[in-house]
Amino acid sequence: MIDKLIQSDGEDRILFLSGGPKSHLSTKSMLATGMKKRVVITQPKIEASEKHSPLSGETRLRQSQVPMQSSLQELRNGAWKVTNLIHAKSLDEMFRSLKPYTPKGTQWAGALSYDLVQWTQPISLQYPPNEGDIIAILWLVEQWIEDDVVYPELPAAVRIEGEKSSHTDLEHADVVKRIKSSIVAGELYQLNFGRTWEGPLGEDPVNIFHRLAINNPAPFSGYIEAVDLGLALASSSPEILLETKDGEVMTAPIKGTRPRGSDPDQESLLRRDLVHDQKERAEHRMLVDLERNDLGIVSKPGSVHQSRFDVEAYANVQHLVSQVRGVLKEDKDGIDALQALFPGGSITGCPKTVVCAAIDELEQRPRSFWTGSMGWIDLHSGDSTWNIMIRTLEAKYTPEGWQGTVVAGGGITIESNPESEVAEAVWKAAALRRACGWLSHETRPMAIGELGIYPLYLEQQEFEYEEKFNLRIAFIDNLDSFSHNIIHALQMFGCDVDVIDGRGEIVDFDHDAVVIGPGPGRPEISPISMHAARLEIPVLGICLGHQAIGLSRGMELIESPFGPVHGVPSVIVSNGNGLMEKGRYEMTRYNSLVLVGSGDLEVTAFDETGTLPMEIRDGNTYGVQFHPESIGSKKGMLVLAEFLRKIAHA
Helix, strand or coil, X not given: CHHHHHHCCCCCEEEEECCCCCCCXXXXXXXXXXXXXXXXXXXXXXXCCCCCCHHHCCCCECCCCCCEEEEEEEEECCEEEEEEEEEECCHHHHHHHHHHHCCCCCEEEEEECHHHHHHCCCECCCCCCCCXXXXXXXXXXCCCEECCCCCCCCCCCCCCCCCEECCCHHHHHHHHHHHHHHHHCCCCCEEEEEEEEEEECCCCHHHHHHHXXXXXXXXXXXXXXXXXXXXXEEEEECCEEEEEECCEEEECCEEEEEECCCCHHHHHHHHHHHHCCHHHHHHHHHHHHHHHHHHHCCECCCCCEEEEEEEEECCCEEEEEEEEEEEECCCCXXXXXXXXXXXXXXXXXXXXXXXXXXXXXXXXXXXXXXXXXXXXXXXXXXXXXXXXXXXXXXXXEECCEEEEEEEEEEEECCCCCHHHHHHHHHHHHHHHHHHCCCCCCCCCCCCCCCCEEEECCCCCCCCCCCCCCCCEEEEEECCCCCHHHHHHHHHHCCCEEEEEECCCCCXXXXXXXXXXXXXXXXXXXXXXXXXXXXXXCCEEEECHHHHHHHHHCCCEEEECCCCCEEEEEEEEEECCCCCCCCEEEEEEEEECEEEECCCCCEEEEEECCCCCEEEEEECCEEEECCECCCCCCCCHHHHHHHHHHHHHCC
């Protein structure tokens, strides 16, 4: 297949290469050339937002949206000509606008830059792309070539000087410290920071992709080139963002990495270390909870679940990988799913809206195609497959020749060590930098292992929603990435749920009860949450909602003396006077701040130390400092059921 890619020099071309070797999710390689129609999306003129600090709780939500600008082009007499202009206010609207130009049996394939986040998240960027920059390119593919992968003779690597990094190691470490400070303050749970390396390329990007395919194979690799635009993308990605097929939707988030090891025994020890590493498991759990939420936007209530949890061993590394599946709502398809999931949570962090704004603040430059997606979609059936463009080279042709950009980073949590995070990013970028000629090439061949899949026990336990409650619930959404998990649970209990913007205007409630949802920051940023905490109708506060209830009754909110806890199942000890019977429970927490003092209420549960309030009660108002909807909360659904039961039987 690579031989055919190289032979097609001078044409626009797309190769989706299942390498590394082929996995159970990536089973074939596909090449497309000879395309006659494409769409190029360019950055419109957008005024940069005034300087603000999402890291300090100053996330500014977008009040209005400038439409994205797309040009539909046809190849005529060897040149691309613009035939139509398409303007759209969202990514899904743009794809639907292409449907009239799409014959049945064809697919649109190409690459979406991360910077399309402007149309999938309600944030105002301080560092938007320059007007006219290409932020997506897609071709109409009428026929794919599927064949075995043939690797022609690889030319000698070209060593070239002139590489520059966006950060020194010291500056990179300082960024990690800033993120950790923001986590301590409760503004976010985890953030994926990217560091950039740029430099000249001494050879055609297709040769670099060829080298990556041999030395660093991955199941969701791909190469895309638009000749006249001087744009080439070479991705050696192990991660899928999204697959939709026959009305079902699936994502397979990766968090947690170890090397394969020099022999089977060492590989087994490293795999065992990965499985039992609390930091890695907490990060992975957080990501699964996040992706359940994003799938919940477009999936039927009760259909979203963790279907697999494995250690997957690829050519050089082994990862913790989950599969999360859902059944699309009757009025949703693969276009809606892409809008809901893009960009992937594994390369942003959590909560997604806030961290996307914080990434903009920290990186101070557009990400372009790194952490975007490469893939295809059938607009008529809704079937699609999209990767996440990590381990990606973006190459642009200039008067001085090809120039390349490589970005690498990692997810920063409260347990991150700055020096280790710097080393991890440098390690992740090394294969690409070596392929680009910026680092000396290894003389010894890299060991490439066979695909290995090692199933683990699913954390998400099945729950039978036997009891149904005909209740109207108002859910206050506080920009959390777990809100839809709670909404789905309430709907499965038979409730009609009205979702209310937590940062919007105060409204009158005529509901049976209110659930104040979790979210980043302090509860005071949501006046409607503070208002709801004092309502006379039944109220359940979760995490931030719990804190709002405590503040409204005289308790104090401080940074936890034991440090932040995010994605970690913790022991909760109940006295039986709240929503849990007397006893010890294991519930997942996502909090940096905690309530202290007694206030005008009863503390009905503490943490294992007996000092931090984990559940509070004032009459028919309850607050819990944990997430009952998380996959790590073993009896969390019983907490929600008991709250609804008390309302129904009042």
